[in-house]
Amino acid sequence: MRVLVGARWWAELSPAAGAAVMAAGIISAGLHLIGRDALSIAALVVSAALWLVLAADFTARILGDRRRFRAEADTPAALTAVAATAVLGSRIAVAGWTGSTPVAVGLLVLAAALWPGLLVAVLRHWGYRMPGAAFLVCVATQGLAVLAGTLAAPTGRDWLGRAALAAFCLGLLLYAEALVRFDFRQVVSGAGDHWVAGGALSITALAGSGLTASPLWTGWAHAGLRTVTLAALGLSLAWYAVLLAAEAVRPRPRYDTRRWSSVFPLGMTATACLSAAAPTGVAWLRPLGTVLLWVAVGAWVLTCAAFLVERGQARPPK
Template sequence: MSPPPDPRWWTGLPPAAGAAVMAVGILSVALHLTGHEVLSLVALALSATLWLVLAADFTARLLGDRGRFRAEADTPAALTAVAATTVLGTRLSALGRQSAAAALLALAAALWPGLMSAVVRHWRRRMGGVAFLVCVATEGLAVLAAVLAAAGHHDWLAWAALAAFCLGLLLYGAALVRFDLHEVVGGAGDHWVAGGALSISALAGSKLTASPVWTGAAHTALRTATLVALALSLVWYAVLLAAELRHPRHHYDIRRWATVFPLGMTATACLSAAEPAGLPWLRPLGEVLLWIAVGACLLTCAAYLTTRRAARRRP
């Protein structure tokens, strides 16, 4: 007889659980952009709470189980620690908590080199959608740095954000050649990051485009790069949605949170790019995509709770 599931769900969570923080956190950002402040704050509270739980578990493994820590640090999913931290920091900055957001940027930037080098050393051919987390984590740094640069008028942070933005695009190309396209029809959820990585690139680009640091040709280049990334992310969105409808995957998998995040990120990118890109129709599109993402989040949460109840009843 197998032992009952550990009721302490907060212990021993896999790195992929960081995608839940990213998913709920980016929904909080999008809800804020659309004026749904109460819902945004609820999502922020949930995201922050889960981030604290994962941070405590991360620290416990670092101090008490170095073998498991090193093994998990080599996997692309470990980069959700960086990405989740930047998403949370971005929402806190919108609340006016610039010091807390800056502290999270410093933490994410400190984690990035070690985790990135460990992940890249263990890259292989024919990977799942988690391969694109090298781009997502890097672009997350670009987004938060650009947001803080605008809030505090720090030009050096804007230049740092530009460097991360360009590096993230290069890393997207490196991940794309390793992505197993069969994941589109058979992936468990993280295959959506193929499009979500472009969405967060577009979000970073929109923040840079809105900055007064760049004018003339530099501004035009940033606007063009933003719109290209956003257009490609929308193409991925359509392709992945069609594949989901053609080959539905009904069972819950923790990697489904890596589906919710790109859905929310694409909505946020549209909402954020509308004004600096001079394309107001992107805003209503972003609002429609936002509620699709909210629905996906609720369904994923319900699937998780149903799966956990079934596991508890299992002898």
């Protein structure tokens, strides 16, 4: 019976579950930035383990259930495969361990290979009044920008920095397009992925902070990147306030897989503040980011607990 339950749980995984990898990965990155290395490594282990589970499931669907794979590949949530791989790769890239850079490069290659096919499939099926998952077109693209920019210096490949800038610019355009198509009623009725509306701007700011810190860009280019980074971060903080107020006005305590898409923006906003403080010269972003990071950690713990309770309730009697 337990084997059957496990198999059923495996079969019920949705593409949106990739946000759990993203949430743990970005919280690990934030904890690394504030010097909480033990907790950071623990979160990284969780992120990597979840990524392996979802990668195995992704592969199994390609090989064994092509009809379901094609149906899910048309949905924005499918892009969590790219975003999760990029977020995990970005955290590994800054780990400083022997072999971490080649592993991160491998994850960049994988994410870049998945990105165009999934992006085109999603864009071909876009409509209007879409949920917050629509912003994953931006998140996945900016995830590539973050990872490519992070790897430019340790690999000595300047073209990665230029590729990061190209992805950054495309991500901005995709955000604007997703915003036009977003159903703003989701702010008060969404099941969790409505938070990606703000999280997409946060990862844009994170990518921008990396580009601003890069020696490749000087003069007006550096000034422009700094301005766009701060604007994206300011807007993401505004979204944070609006979405938090909406949660207070209309609480949605029931567990949903899409709640991991709430935790990820919380962690991403915090990490973006921490990362942007030095290259933009706005020192108060660091203490703000530290506070927001612990909020994200708390949200991760609560969501994990809700998941465990939900799985316990779903388990049939012996």
